[in-house]
Each structure stands twice: as C-alpha cells, then as structure tokens.
Amino acid sequence: MMLKSVPDMQADFLTRSLLLEENYEDVMGQLDGKVKEKDGESCGNNVVLPNAYAATFHRFVTDSSHSLADHSLLMKEENKKMATIFAKYEAIWTDNMKDLRQQAVLIENQIIKLSGKLAKFNCYVIHDSDSD
Numbered sequence: 001m002m003l004k005s006v007p008d009m010q011a012d013f014l015t016r017s018l019l020l021e022e023n024y025e026d027v028m029g030q031l032d033g034k035v036k037e038k039d040g041e042s043c044g045n046n047v048v049l050p051n052a053y054a055a056t057f058h059r060f061v062t063d064s065s066h067s068l069a070d071h072s073l074l075m076k077e078e079n080k081k082m083a084t085i086f087a088k089y090e091a092i093w094t095d096n097m098k099d100l101r102q103q104a105v106l107i108e109n110q111i112i113k114l115s116g117k118l119a120k121f122n123c124y125v126i127h128d129s130d131s132d
Contacts, residue, residue, distance in 0.1 A: 052059075
C-alpha cells in the first residue's frame with residue numbers, strides 16, 4: 001500500500017468511494033421499500049416481473065398455469081417412455097440372468113466331472129513317479 005504512487009492511490013480512493021455510494025443507494029432503496037428494477041430478476045422476497053406482465057397480473061398467472069400444465073404433460077410422456085424402456089431392459093436383464101444361471105450350472109457340473117478326472121490323473125502321475 002505504501003509503495004503505490006499518488007495517482008494510483010487517488011484512483012483506488014475514487015473507485016472505493018463510487019462503490020460505497022452505489023451500495024449506499026441500494027441499502028437506502030431497500031430500507032425505503034423500493035425494489036431495484038431489473039428485468040425478470042428476483043431480489044430478496046420480491047420478484048420483479050417483466051414489463052409485459054407489469055400491466056396485467058392476470059396474464060402472468062394464466063401464462064404460468066399454462067406453462068405448468070404443459071410441463072406436467074411433458075413429464076407424464078417422459079415418465080411413460082422411461083417406464084417402457086425400463087420394462088424392456090428389465091426383461092432383457094431377467095433373460096440374461098436365466099442364461100447365466102444355466103451356464104453356471106453347466107460350469108459347476110464340468111468342474112465336478114473334471115475334478116474327479118484330475119484326481120485320478122494326479123494319482124497316476126504320483127504312482128508313476130514313485131515307481132521310477
């Protein structure tokens with residue numbers, strides 16, 4: 001801070017004073033109950049409507065209700081689509097699980113058969129190596 005030149009300090013001072021003035025105006029406006037006019041943005045508990053809705057609130061209400069109704073129809077359609085897709089995948093998954101269970105049974109039977117053959121083979125190999 002001490003190494004700044006005088007013009008830099010003056011510019012910094014002016015910037016801070018302008019920011020303070022702007023914040024002061026915002027605070028005083030909020031204390032007076034005035035809402036800063038921004039098109040379609042919300043400010044605290046108050047919502048500033050776009051200028052098209054400022055004339056009649058009834059238009060805003062009807063447009064909002066139509067929008068929500070359309071949204072609910074779209075959501076119902078999407079839910080139906082998702083339910084049918086889920087049902088298809090569930091059917092595929094259950095079929096795959098049946099196939100995998102059958103393959104597991106076949107593999108288990110092969111393991112049982114081959115383990116007996118492996119035991120016999122080990123006995124022969126051990127007996128042959130002992131006789132040498």
